[in-house]
Amino acid sequence: MSKQYTLMDHLQGQGITRRGFLKFCSITATMLALPPSLIPQIAKALESAKRPSVIWLSFQECTGCTESITRSHAPTIESLIFDFISLDYHHTLQAASGHAAEAAREQAMKDNEDQYILVVDGSIPTGNPGFSTIAGIDNKQMLIDTAKHAAAIVAVGTCATYGGLPHADPNPTNAVAVSDIIKDKPIINVPGCPPIPIVMTGVLAHFLTFGTIPDLDDLGRPKMFYGNSIHDRCYRRPFYEKGLFAETFDDEGAKAGWCLFKLGCKGPTTYNACATAKWNEGTSFPIEAGAPCIGCSQPDFWDNGGFYNALSQPTISIGETAAAAIAAGAVASVAASAIHKSAKAKAAKKHHTVTTDDME
Amino acid sequence: MNSAVKVCTHQNAIPILHEIKHALLKLAENNQATTIDLSSLPMTSQDTEQLLSTLGKGEVNVTLTSAGESTFWETQFPGVWVTQHQPHFSSKQLTYIEICLFPSLLMAQQADITDGLNRLQEIMS
Numbered sequence: 001m002s003k004q005y006t007l008m009d010h011l012q013g014q015g016i017t018r019r020g021f022l023k024f025c026s027i028t029a030t031m032l033a034l035p036p037s038l039i040p041q042i043a044k045a046l047e048s049a050k051r052p053s054v055i056w057l058s059f060q061e062c063t064g065c066t067e068s069i070t071r072s073h074a075p076t077i078e079s080l081i082f083d084f085i086s087l088d089y090h091h092t093l094q095a096a097s098g099h100a101a102e103a104a105r106e107q108a109m110k111d112n113e114d115q116y117i118l119v120v121d122g123s124i125p126t127g128n129p130g131f132s133t134i135a136g137i138d139n140k141q142m143l144i145d146t147a148k149h150a151a152a153i154v155a156v157g158t159c160a161t162y163g164g165l166p167h168a169d170p171n172p173t174n175a176v177a178v179s180d181i182i183k184d185k186p187i188i189n190v191p192g193c194p195p196i197p198i199v200m201t202g203v204l205a206h207f208l209t210f211g212t213i214p215d216l217d218d219l220g221r222p223k224m225f226y227g228n229s230i231h232d233r234c235y236r237r238p239f240y241e242k243g244l245f246a247e248t249f250d251d252e253g254a255k256a257g258w259c260l261f262k263l264g265c266k267g268p269t270t271y272n273a274c275a276t277a278k279w280n281e282g283t284s285f286p287i288e289a290g291a292p293c294i295g296c297s298q299p300d301f302w303d304n305g306g307f308y309n310a311l312s313q314p315t316i317s318i319g320e321t322a323a324a325a326i327a328a329g330a331v332a333s334v335a336a337s338a339i340h341k342s343a344k345a346k347a348a349k350k351h352h353t354v355t356t357d358d359m360e
Numbered sequence: 361m362n363s364a365v366k367v368c369t370h371q372n373a374i375p376i377l378h379e380i381k382h383a384l385l386k387l388a389e390n391n392q393a394t395t396i397d398l399s400s401l402p403m404t405s406q407d408t409e410q411l412l413s414t415l416g417k418g419e420v421n422v423t424l425t426s427a428g429e430s431t432f433w434e435t436q437f438p439g440v441w442v443t444q445h446q447p448h449f450s451s452k453q454l455t456y457i458e459i460c461l462f463p464s465l466l467m468a469q470q471a472d473i474t475d476g477l478n479r480l481q482e483i484m485s
């Protein structure tokens with residue numbers, strides 16, 4: 001049997017020495033929020049990490065999510081990981097189109113049955129199937145067919161995770177999230193409009209390192225990136241605690257860098273890594289640029305009142321709708337999770353996994 | 361070291377200085393190393409600048425050119441090192457404060473030593 005291409009082979013092929021590889025591992029540890037003491041174990045796991053097959057489906061979306069991850073100007077850890085994976089289908093990026101592209105998807109599904117990662121961006125219209133089709137196949141059907149033999153699904157962006165903009169009131173296409181359709185596979189939600197590239201790569205790096213999906217919160221998001229609210233990690237927090245708020249975008253408080261809560265900041269209710277991972281090669285994040293957080297990684301952020309209304313002024317209709325949805329959703333999700341727990345466990349079982357305990 | 365210690369006044373940098381002090385104590389008493397990852401903390405670029413200027417520069421300055429450029433320097437407090445990986449390898453500049461005798465990433469690796477030995481032998485044969 002021929003030796004399988006590993007991550008170490010890939011890095012060596014790029015002229016990266018062992019020392020460079022260890023540097024790569026230390027950056028990976030940072031990305032996965034793991035302590036530096038685990039670097040030798042991460043190195044051991046990544047050395048032999050096999051190239052995973054990835055099928056990427058884009059439904060009702062603006063391509064911002066793909067832009068976010070592919071817009072690296074130089075070789076970065078994101079592009080190294082992105083180059084390492086075998087991206088077998090991505091209709092925006094691949095050269096093939098029509099039937100040739102669909103044949104590549106089917107071949108990848110056959111060759112990597114129960115092993116491939118399915119990445120989805122965009123919401124799925126459930127109104128008229130003709131609202132969004134690829135090569136004559138409607139989005140819902142393509143999702144169901146491709147999810148069937150996936151090891152795990154990564155829903156990228158707020159459209160795929162919670163419906164996003166297409167799902168916003170009045171939701172003309174009856175758009176839904178991946179998790180509304182697929183119930184028997186592990187789904188990792190990576191919301192954000194768009195998500196932070198390093199968060200997306202972090203999920204792939206976690207899969208390469210541990211062979212499994214990261215710990216998720218109750219909205220299906222990896223806790224290592226979505227475990228803290230923006231407010232928890234905001235550098236303006238000391239001003240919030242002292243009650244020092246900017247009242248307008250150009251008053252003295254705004255100039256002095258005071259808290260943006262009164263200008264509509266959704267940081268207290270938004271869970272994401274913007275405050276530490278930052279954007280544009282680590283330059284800053286919206287709050288650092290003087291704009292309140294709009295809560296783009298939370299469900300229904302488009303419909304949660306005005307972007308510039310303070311959180312303390314909710315609109316009554318939204319409060320009622322949210323309360324009803326929460327009550328109905330809680331009952332439905334408890335029942336559904338019991339039914340689908342075994343199916344998920346079965347899918348996870350087919351994939352070799354390790355844990356941090358194994359590494360210690 | 362005779363340069364004057366500048367006092368760091370910025371609010372988010374002061375807790376890190378406390379953490380460095382505690383880590384340095386552990387290094388002095390038990391030879392125990394600590395790494396602080398600044399990129400996971402709520403810091404603005406001004407916070408980082410103020411922290412690094414308070415730590416200052418000491419006697420050692422190293423550039424590593426493997427897999428993108430990284431710089432290491434010992435601060436004016438021996439045993440407190442700053443490691444910076446430039447953004448062309450990571451999507452942002454990553455800054456770590458390492459409280460240790462010497463940053464381990466700078467040590468030669470067994471696989472690279474063997475590779476170098478082979479190349480030397482080839483040149484000499």
Ligand code: SF4
Nearest residue numbers: 231234259260265267
């Ligand atoms: S600016 Fe927003 S996230 Fe930051 S402290 Fe104020 S309310 Fe919290």
